[in-house]
Amino acid sequence: MNKKEYGIVIVSHIEELAEGVVRLLKEAARDVSITCAGGTDEGEVGTSFEKISSAISENSADKLLAFYDLGSAKMNLEMAMEITEKQVHLMDTALVESAYTAAALIQADAPFEEIIDQLKPLKIK
Numbered sequence: 001m002n003k004k005e006y007g008i009v010i011v012s013h014i015e016e017l018a019e020g021v022v023r024l025l026k027e028a029a030r031d032v033s034i035t036c037a038g039g040t041d042e043g044e045v046g047t048s049f050e051k052i053s054s055a056i057s058e059n060s061a062d063k064l065l066a067f068y069d070l071g072s073a074k075m076n077l078e079m080a081m082e083i084t085e086k087q088v089h090l091m092d093t094a095l096v097e098s099a100y101t102a103a104a105l106i107q108a109d110a111p112f113e114e115i116i117d118q119l120k121p122l123k124i125k
Contacts, residue, residue: 006106006115007033007061009088010099011052011068011077015039021067021096029103033060047073052080056088063087065106065115067099091119098122 008025012018018038025034035058037051052073056064066081066088068074074090081088091098098119105115 004032004061004106004109006063006065006112007035007059008099008103008106009052009055009059009064009066009077010034010036010038010095011047011055011066011073012036012038012095013045013047013069013073015043017069021099024096025100025103028100029107032103032106034103035059047076049076049079052076053083056080056084056086059086061086063089063112065089065091065099065102067091067093067095067102069095092124093119093122094124 010018010021015038018036022034022036035055037055040046041048064086066077068077077090101118102115
């Protein structure tokens with residue numbers, strides 16, 4: 001696998017949703033490191049700080065764009081970001097559309113600034 005500078009982390013309250021988004025992204029970005037965390041440690045609806053921390057550490061990229069579905073996922077992501085040495089950019093954007101756009105642009109070796117510009121219209125207000 002060609003190591004890209006940036007990777008992607010997907011966080012969802014539903015394990016299958018997180019895994020499904022990764023599956024979709026891999027269609028456009030086969031060489032991008034994409035990891036996910038979905039559901040609680042007990043397999044319920046919710047998020048897990050431990051799963052999120054693992055998704056960050058298991059991603060082969062040192063710079064990550066992190067996408068999430070709902071507010072408590074963001075809270076757990078922010079806590080996980082505090083304990084990692086990786087550079088994690090929290091993306092407050094529409095989950096599927098923006099993660100797909102970012103993955104395709106990373107695959108095409110687009111500069112970080114271009115990725116951020118492309119995601120601006122997908123920002124959640």
